[in-house]
Amino acid sequence: MMIDHDRLFKELISTFFVEFIDLFFPEVLTYLDQESITFLDKEIFTDVTEGEKYEGDLIAKVKFQGKDAYFLIHVEAQATAKPQFNRRMFTYFARFHEKFSLPVYPIVIFSYDSPNKEAVKQYEVTFPDFKVLEFNYQVIQLNRLNWRDFLNQSNPVASALMAKMKIDPKDRPKVKAECLRLLVTLKLDPARMQLISGFVDTYLTLNRSEEIQFQTEIDTFSQPVQEDVMEITTSWMRQGIEQGKRSLIMRLLERKLGDIPPSLETKITELSIDEVEDLGEALLEFSTIDDLINWLNI
Numbered sequence: 001m002m003i004d005h006d007r008l009f010k011e012l013i014s015t016f017f018v019e020f021i022d023l024f025f026p027e028v029l030t031y032l033d034q035e036s037i038t039f040l041d042k043e044i045f046t047d048v049t050e051g052e053k054y055e056g057d058l059i060a061k062v063k064f065q066g067k068d069a070y071f072l073i074h075v076e077a078q079a080t081a082k083p084q085f086n087r088r089m090f091t092y093f094a095r096f097h098e099k100f101s102l103p104v105y106p107i108v109i110f111s112y113d114s115p116n117k118e119a120v121k122q123y124e125v126t127f128p129d130f131k132v133l134e135f136n137y138q139v140i141q142l143n144r145l146n147w148r149d150f151l152n153q154s155n156p157v158a159s160a161l162m163a164k165m166k167i168d169p170k171d172r173p174k175v176k177a178e179c180l181r182l183l184v185t186l187k188l189d190p191a192r193m194q195l196i197s198g199f200v201d202t203y204l205t206l207n208r209s210e211e212i213q214f215q216t217e218i219d220t221f222s223q224p225v226q227e228d229v230m231e232i233t234t235s236w237m238r239q240g241i242e243q244g245k246r247s248l249i250m251r252l253l254e255r256k257l258g259d260i261p262p263s264l265e266t267k268i269t270e271l272s273i274d275e276v277e278d279l280g281e282a283l284l285e286f287s288t289i290d291d292l293i294n295w296l297n298i
Contacts, residue, residue: 005111008199009077010058012160013109014039015195017060020157021073024140028073028105036063036070059096071103072096079111086123090135106137111164116143142166147175151182159183160196163203176204177217177229184228197232245273249280257289264289267296 013020017037021028040059058075074096076089089106096104110119119141125133147165150158159182167175179200183193206214218229250268253260260268271279282295 003202005079006057006077008202009079009109009111011195012157012199013058013075013077015192016157019155020075023153023155023157025107025138031065033063033065036061038062040072061100061102071105072100073105073107075107075109077109077111081110081112081115081119086120086135086137089137090123090133093135093137107140108137109140109142111142113143118144147171147178151178153182154186156183156186156188156192156196159186160199163200172204173206173210173214174217176200176206177214177221179204180218180229180232181221181225184225184232193232245276245280249276249283252280253283253286253292256283256286257292260292261289264292264296 018029018034021032038061040061057077060073060075061070062073063070074092076092078085082088085108089108093104093106096102108119119139121136121139123133123135124131142161142164143166145165147162147167150162150165159179162175162179162182165175180197183196183200186193188196218226218233221229246269250260250265253268268276268279279295283292286292286295
C-alpha cells in the first residue's frame with residue numbers, strides 16, 4: 001500500500017504546529033504570538049521549465065509578539081530526494097513573499113530514508129566577482145537525527161517523528177515501543193492520540209519476530225503505561241480487521257459489478273463496520289451498479 005506521506009506529515013504538523021516549532025526551533029516561540037496562527041490555503045505553482053505543478057505544503061500566517069506585524073512560516077515536507085530542490089524552495093519563498101508582502105520563515109523536513117548525506121540548505125546565484133543571491137532555509141533531516149536524543153522530550157511531535165529518525169534495524173521494535181510510551185504519558189485526547197499512533201504504526205510496521213521483541217519491550221514498562229500502550233495496540237488490531245473487511249467487500253463488489261466509481265468507493269469507506277457487514281450480505285443479490293446505488297440510498 002502506498003503511503004500518503006504528504007497527508008500524514010501535514011496532519012501531524014498542522015495539528016501540533018506549536019509543538020513542532022518548539023521541538024526544532026524554540027527560539028521562534030520567543031517572538032511568535034501563539035494565538036495568531038492561521039493556516040492558509042495551499043499555493044500551487046507550475047514550473048514553466050519542467051511542466052510540473054508543485055504545492056506549498058503548509059503555510060501559516062502568524063503575528064510577531066507585541067507588534068501589529070505578521071510573517072509566514074512555510075513548512076515543506078519532502079519524502080524523496082530531488083535534484084535542485086533548493087531552487088524550488090527559493091521559488092516558493094519568492095512567490096509567497098511577492099503575493100503576501102510578508103517575511104517568510106522557510107522550513108524543510110526531509111523524511112526520506114536515503115541518501116544519508118547532509119541535505120543542501122541554501123540556494124545561491126553567484127558570479128566570479130559578485131554574489132547576487134544567498135537564500136537560506138531551515139532543514140530537519142530525520143535520517144540524520146538519533147531517536148535516542150528525543151526519548152525524554154515531552155512533545156507529541158517527538159513521539160511521532162522518532163519513527164522516521166536514524167534507527168538501527170535491530171532497534172525498530174524498541175523505538176516503536178518507546179514512541180508509544182512517550183505518547184501515553186502526554187495524556188492527549190483520543191483523536192490526537194490516534195493521529196500519532198497511526199503515524200507510528202505506518203512507519204514502523206514490524207514483522208513477526210519484531211512483534212515478539214516489541215511485546216517484550218512493552219513488558220518492561222510500569223503497569224499503568226503497559227495498559228495504556230496495550231490499549232493502543234488493541235486498537236490497531238481492531239482497525240486492521242475492519243480494514244480487511246472493507247477491502248474484502250470492495251474486491252467482491254468489483255468482481256461482481258466491475259469497476260466501482262470513486263464516488264461510490266467514498267460512500268463505502270464512510271460506512272460503519274456494521275454497515276459494511278450488512279453490505280457484504282446484500283451484495284449477493286446485486287446484479288448491477290444501480291443495485292449498489294439503491295442500497296447506499298444515493
